[in-house]
Amino acid sequence: MSIHILFYALFLSQIILISYYYPTQIIKRIDGVLKKFPPKDYPKLYPESLDNVITGKKRYQLLNQIILIIGLVLMGIYAVMSSDYEGNQKFAEGLPLMFGMIQFIPFMLLEISSFRQFKLMREANKSTSRTAGLSPRKLFDYVSPISVISAITLIFAYILFDLYIHNFIFTIDIIIKIITLCLVHALFIGLTIWQLTGKRLDPHQTIKDRSQQTEFSLNSMTSVSMFLSIFLIADSAVEVYQLGYLEIIINSIYFQVIAFFGIGSMLRTIRLDNIDFDVYKADKVAL
């Protein structure tokens, strides 16, 4: 019974955190930008019309509200089915995981939308001058070596732990997990190289702002990498030590931590006050 109560608390926290709290913070941030930096004074910030921005914001808000309601309905369904937990174990275990993936859809759409905005900004950019810094961007300028070493150590710790508890036999399950881990980290490495040496998406972004963004992205990826390894260790331990009832809780915690290190740290680290919005003002026309 106590495990059900703990799950209700965690799943409710997952629903509220990812589909209510963070979306509300993002909406507040968008409203703050619209109010403080209006299109009239900062035309370069709005490659699309203001109406399109407001429509996009409303769409994002609505999508999160729908997901929030779905989450609450799913929790109700779980409450009905939990009387027969054994019979519905698979549904119960998959609930936070499947729902977590759905919860991240609005954030992915927001990210895709921002890529589109940056593309329009680059197309609209008529400036012929290009600026760059003369300092190389190196990994350890943005993320501490201890964090990187810890993340790498945890990957190997997970692989060794999983092999150890399976008597060093490469089962299909282990191979799939290792391949998934490798693919995720290949993506992280690609994103890191792109952050350090790639083209900037926002043509007006200052070197300082880009540096701040790079620092956030690299730290966020390192944290997610560490937690992913910890999650996989916990997942394997649950399976082997027959702690199946804990899986549902671990899955819910996993998504909340990912949201905390991803969206949460973005909101905490990249503050509007620290961004140089003057670069989005209209160019002075010579008289």
Added chain:
Amino acid sequence: MEITIDIEDPMPLFTQLVEQIKLAIVNSKIKPGDSLPSIRQLANDLELNSKTVAKAYKLLERDLVIQSKGYRGTFVHPEALVNSKMDMNAEVLAQLNQSISACKNAGVTDSEIRIAFSNAMNSNNN
């Protein structure tokens, strides 16, 4: 330290880059031993072709303004300050003027000098 190039400027992009880096050294914005961005990073930041940046780096390396240390990257040369102040164009112009004067004194015509210069530039050795 920032550098700015203008893609509409009649001066070639690699020359602008060379001049900007030399200027940064002369103004002590970057010092001997400081590391410089990779060709890829600088090309992407300035939205230029990597070959343009590579050409600028090659010229700076030839003039002993920067030095490449393999996988460790590119650094400002210890003698960069002195070498950045040296005007290679003036040097070349002085050498050519001297040669052209010598040719003219020997009675060589302008068109003969032009043809000879063109042949020399197109020869396998150059």
